[in-house]
Amino acid sequence: MTQTAVQGAQAPALNRGRLRAGLQQLLAFASLIVIVIFFSLTSDVFFTYDNLVNNVLVSTVVVGLLAVGTTFVIITGGIDLSIGTGMSLCAVMSGVFIENLGLPLWLGVLGAVLVGGLIGAVNGAAVAFFKFPPFIATLAMMLIAQGLALVISHTSPIYFTKAPGYIDLASGSIIPGIDVPNAVLIFFVTAIIAAILLNKTIVGRYTYAIGSNADATAISGINVRRWTWVVYVIGGLFIGLAGVMISARLASAQPATGQGYELQAIAAVVIGGTSLAGGKGSMVGTVIGSLIIAVLNNGLQLISVPQEWQNVVLGCVILFAVYMDMLRRRER
Amino acid sequence: MFTLTGDPDGEEPYVSNPSGDGTNARGPMSGDYLLQVSGVSKEFPGVKALDQMHLELRKGEVLALVGENGAGKSTLMKLLAGVYTPDSGRFLLDGEEVEISGPKHAQELGVSIIHQEFNLMPDLTVAQNIYIGREPRWGDFLLSEKRLNEAASALFERLELPLDPRQKVSELTVAKQQMVEIAKALSYDARVLIMDEPTAALNDAEVAVLHDLIRRFRTPETGVIYISHRMDELKAISDRIEVIRDGRYIDTLTTSETTMREVISLMVGRELKENVRPETEHGTDEVVLAVRGLSTKELLHDVSFELHRGEILGFAGLMGAGRTEVARAIVGADRHSAGEIELKGTSVRLPNPSVAAANGIGYLSEDRKRFGLLLDQRVGFNVALSSLTKYVGLGVFMKDNAIRVTAREMVETLRIKTPSIDQTVQNLSGGNQQKVVIAKWLVKDCDVLIFDEPTRGIDVGAKEEIYQLLNRLAAEGKAIIMISSELPEVLRMSHRVAVMCEGRLTALLAADEADQESIMHYATLRPDVLGAVDETPEAEMQEAGTR
Numbered sequence: 001m002t003q004t005a006v007q008g009a010q011a012p013a014l015n016r017g018r019l020r021a022g023l024q025q026l027l028a029f030a031s032l033i034v035i036v037i038f039f040s041l042t043s044d045v046f047f048t049y050d051n052l053v054n055n056v057l058v059s060t061v062v063v064g065l066l067a068v069g070t071t072f073v074i075i076t077g078g079i080d081l082s083i084g085t086g087m088s089l090c091a092v093m094s095g096v097f098i099e100n101l102g103l104p105l106w107l108g109v110l111g112a113v114l115v116g117g118l119i120g121a122v123n124g125a126a127v128a129f130f131k132f133p134p135f136i137a138t139l140a141m142m143l144i145a146q147g148l149a150l151v152i153s154h155t156s157p158i159y160f161t162k163a164p165g166y167i168d169l170a171s172g173s174i175i176p177g178i179d180v181p182n183a184v185l186i187f188f189v190t191a192i193i194a195a196i197l198l199n200k201t202i203v204g205r206y207t208y209a210i211g212s213n214a215d216a217t218a219i220s221g222i223n224v225r226r227w228t229w230v231v232y233v234i235g236g237l238f239i240g241l242a243g244v245m246i247s248a249r250l251a252s253a254q255p256a257t258g259q260g261y262e263l264q265a266i267a268a269v270v271i272g273g274t275s276l277a278g279g280k281g282s283m284v285g286t287v288i289g290s291l292i293i294a295v296l297n298n299g300l301q302l303i304s305v306p307q308e309w310q311n312v313v314l315g316c317v318i319l320f321a322v323y324m325d326m327l328r329r330r331e332r
Numbered sequence: 333m334f335t336l337t338g339d340p341d342g343e344e345p346y347v348s349n350p351s352g353d354g355t356n357a358r359g360p361m362s363g364d365y366l367l368q369v370s371g372v373s374k375e376f377p378g379v380k381a382l383d384q385m386h387l388e389l390r391k392g393e394v395l396a397l398v399g400e401n402g403a404g405k406s407t408l409m410k411l412l413a414g415v416y417t418p419d420s421g422r423f424l425l426d427g428e429e430v431e432i433s434g435p436k437h438a439q440e441l442g443v444s445i446i447h448q449e450f451n452l453m454p455d456l457t458v459a460q461n462i463y464i465g466r467e468p469r470w471g472d473f474l475l476s477e478k479r480l481n482e483a484a485s486a487l488f489e490r491l492e493l494p495l496d497p498r499q500k501v502s503e504l505t506v507a508k509q510q511m512v513e514i515a516k517a518l519s520y521d522a523r524v525l526i527m528d529e530p531t532a533a534l535n536d537a538e539v540a541v542l543h544d545l546i547r548r549f550r551t552p553e554t555g556v557i558y559i560s561h562r563m564d565e566l567k568a569i570s571d572r573i574e575v576i577r578d579g580r581y582i583d584t585l586t587t588s589e590t591t592m593r594e595v596i597s598l599m600v601g602r603e604l605k606e607n608v609r610p611e612t613e614h615g616t617d618e619v620v621l622a623v624r625g626l627s628t629k630e631l632l633h634d635v636s637f638e639l640h641r642g643e644i645l646g647f648a649g650l651m652g653a654g655r656t657e658v659a660r661a662i663v664g665a666d667r668h669s670a671g672e673i674e675l676k677g678t679s680v681r682l683p684n685p686s687v688a689a690a691n692g693i694g695y696l697s698e699d700r701k702r703f704g705l706l707l708d709q710r711v712g713f714n715v716a717l718s719s720l721t722k723y724v725g726l727g728v729f730m731k732d733n734a735i736r737v738t739a740r741e742m743v744e745t746l747r748i749k750t751p752s753i754d755q756t757v758q759n760l761s762g763g764n765q766q767k768v769v770i771a772k773w774l775v776k777d778c779d780v781l782i783f784d785e786p787t788r789g790i791d792v793g794a795k796e797e798i799y800q801l802l803n804r805l806a807a808e809g810k811a812i813i814m815i816s817s818e819l820p821e822v823l824r825m826s827h828r829v830a831v832m833c834e835g836r837l838t839a840l841l842a843a844d845e846a847d848q849e850s851i852m853h854y855a856t857l858r859p860d861v862l863g864a865v866d867e868t869p870e871a872e873m874q875e876a877g878t879r
Binding site: 201204 | 435451
């Protein structure tokens, strides 16, 4: 067999493979466009710079950060239910570090992010080394984090008064002349870093490998336990960052508001085409999924759909997105 | 040498492989051995899987390893792969003793194994799979996809494999996935390549490509251990054939000097040849179930047979021959692409197992713990499970007393050894668990019972009881299909024996025609080369010889 024959044989297969890989993201992106057009037509306010940036994008940040971090975990075939209340705990710890202990701003922020990493490390150890099912391990952590956040804060919010720079982390605008809140910039920058981590580094490669077939990965000589743990730690760091962002935006650390965010984040990941069975998923999809959720919440509010109904719509969107994904898989 | 005429019985001696490099002519000298297995034993609870196993792989040869299901081939492979550690015995590589500590260590020693079930990550690309754990990087952390794909392309060019490094493995055919496995193994600079039934899922053209690859891999410094059930294949590709049986070394034959018949008789063993016949008379002439032209997309091809009232029809064949698939297709667990099923003369559609059960066809899976029983529930609950609707009063209430009466009856008639019907099933022995499954289907009043490996994991004494139970059920007028991988069991129980090979029914033998050799013969005949068994590999060899 000559070399040209070999290449000739593989050309069509190559195109088909790439096409399929892009299809899901295309679908999610097309859905986002359709939803944006729909709200632009039904609401005068929706398609304005002020609404899109200061409402839609700003409200994407927290769910988006959690979703980006948990995408790693979900691609390994795991799940993290502790991201919502974990975020509350990190926000409270940020308040403790900066307000109660009077640490410098940067140290307080770093501390809060590391608390998130610690939450992830405990989750990861339970899953990777003690072989708890991820659902159980992170369900327990969800309760533990919620409890600790309330205990540490004495069940009342901590207001950031000593460090005015803290609030600017989210609401200020670091680029002069362009009115984009820092939170939005931070989200997109970290999402890009996460995408690079997932696609271009060894961490990402093993994330996919473990989710795809953990036994085969282990037989190939990879330390599956260690890398699983690393993935949960990465997810944890994003919990910490989300905790900082939500408390900076609200100018206070609210110990009880995190619950529920985990489901929004997981929904964003799933809408973005990541499979809960593991092995499949993309960071671009997760960002689009987060945007879809934010646009829906904002748009429905603008066209005066009551808050209660927004969850109904979101639930239907999840069913639709996952069903499309299942159809696509069945065709193979 | 190419004038041999085809003889399906394999009476003619095999020709030596013309592409061989003369290893057969040389006598074995020390230093000629690449890999030696000496006196290796491995015991699992209750089973001696390997007993003083012996194997010698010479440099530059393809050694075929054959044996019946359960002979110990897979255990030996797993020992060589470092998945298991031996209880006793030694492995020598190039004459030096080695201890294989794990899968990675085996690869480092140059021993690569291609398992029957592939060890690939379906969501990664071809190149990503091959170089997993040793990806080209910038520093320690950043991957270079470009260099990765270049390395894979170079590898495929060297091996002349038509693979695309960037394609996802899940999109490949089984044959191409196999190529990926082989490419992965060869990328480790393997010296010993072990292949466990590599052609089980391949068609003829793909088999030819695989054999070509093996011939190119073979150099004076490498060796291949090739496990296969396909007799025709062995003479096309192997230099010598090692036969093992019941975990023991039997003999090693030079391929060119032996016959298919000799190999098969060594595999089944002379001492097992006594012909035990079924105790009961043959079944009636009344056809209960007729299967016509049953085919599935995946495996089955035009399977037709009739099952009589009072009959035990044994299904024999090697692993992957499609016996379980026939059962699953009949009860509707798998979709069939063509064919017809008639129940007592009327054509029926059985879209799923519950419709089949409603029509009186019960399928007792080989994996009874997964598909047969609710292990953590009581005996009584399990017995009534399939027929719960019979025991409902006033529309919703369970008639617990009626269930208990039935369960007690069943425990008594089937002699299920359990302290009470309230015992949880997982506390019973394998044989008694199997009886609970049987009881479940008897309560359901099935006329046709399909037993898939009814005595798997059941000890010898309990097996006898299951056999008697099957005989009794047949005598009472049930029609029974018994799928079994144990030839003595098939011969002892069956009024007729259906033999399968690669998705086709290759023979329907009456009890007096069936013996170990005839069954083995039909079970290893690839139906697509029936009648041309000795010519097909001939042509392949000729081609290889002129390379």
